[in-house]
Amino acid sequence: MILRPLVAGNWKMNGLRASLAEIEAMGAAYDDALRVRAELIVCPPATLIALAREIATRGGLGVGGQDCHAEASGAHTGDISAEMLKDAGASYVIVGHSERRSDHGETDADVRAKAAAALSAGLTPIICVGETRAEREAGDALSVVGAQIEGSLPADAPAHIVVAYEPVWAIGTGLTPTVDDVAEMHAFARERIEARLGGGKSGDVRILYGGSVKPSNARELMHVANVDGALVGGASLTAKEFIGVASAYV
Numbered sequence: 001m002i003l004r005p006l007v008a009g010n011w012k013m014n015g016l017r018a019s020l021a022e023i024e025a026m027g028a029a030y031d032d033a034l035r036v037r038a039e040l041i042v043c044p045p046a047t048l049i050a051l052a053r054e055i056a057t058r059g060g061l062g063v064g065g066q067d068c069h070a071e072a073s074g075a076h077t078g079d080i081s082a083e084m085l086k087d088a089g090a091s092y093v094i095v096g097h098s099e100r101r102s103d104h105g106e107t108d109a110d111v112r113a114k115a116a117a118a119l120s121a122g123l124t125p126i127i128c129v130g131e132t133r134a135e136r137e138a139g140d141a142l143s144v145v146g147a148q149i150e151g152s153l154p155a156d157a158p159a160h161i162v163v164a165y166e167p168v169w170a171i172g173t174g175l176t177p178t179v180d181d182v183a184e185m186h187a188f189a190r191e192r193i194e195a196r197l198g199g200g201k202s203g204d205v206r207i208l209y210g211g212s213v214k215p216s217n218a219r220e221l222m223h224v225a226n227v228d229g230a231l232v233g234g235a236s237l238t239a240k241e242f243i244g245v246a247s248a249y250v
């Protein structure tokens with residue numbers, strides 16, 4: 001089956017209220033031709049989700065969070081639950097981003113629990129996996145990503161979950177894997193997702209590529225087999241670049 005591509009913008013720890021003008025501009029540029037081809041969402045910092053939601057909805061975009069706690073509520077100062085993100089207007093949440101894994105020591109088990117919490121709250125988790133440069137150079141990229149998929153996806157997850165392959169060495173560096181490497185990894189990821197979820201569900205799971213996606217390389221990367229969209233960092237901060245990436249689908 002042909003999946004509707006998802007182009008998701010991860011703003012990371014960037015964005016003040018003034019940045020909402022970019023979401024307004026994204027909506028204005030998200031025309032009918034693009035809408036039928038690709039779903040667009042933006043994941044701003046949690047402080048902007050409720051405000052972003054109103055503006056994004058007018059423009060036909062969705063909104064996501066960047067992380068959630070594994071529990072629904074409780075004594076976890078500074079954390080945000082999936083239910084809170086949903087309440088603020090999010091429909092997606094990124095979990096297991098490599099920056100969370102490295103900055104906060106999140107393990108596959110933590111990521112799996114967060115993904116399960118997201119699903120219970122009615123959010124679609126975007127579950128991130130990806131190898132480091134040292135792991136790729138050692139020839140371990142496939143085995144590392146395979147183990148992350150096995151460990152980070154809830155075994156009973158539905159087919160509407162999203163998996164994002166983001167090689168750590170490609171994030172924010174301007175470097176990208178070759179088209180052949182992306183094709184190899186995404187085909188392998190789909191096999192491992194099938195092994196984890198079973199029942200033919202993997203055919204409906206969108207697998208995004210992330211890491212230095214820009215308007216100049218999006219067309220090439222987005223048309224690789226088994227690439228069902230992009231998770232975009234730096235180039236999602238402005239409407240011009242984000243729509244430039246999404247336009248790979250028009």
Ligand SMILES: O=C(CO)COP(=O)(O)O
Nearest residue numbers: 010171172211212233234
């Ligand atoms: O980490 C990323 C998205 O989650 C990718 O970031 P860049 O697009 O800035 O490389």
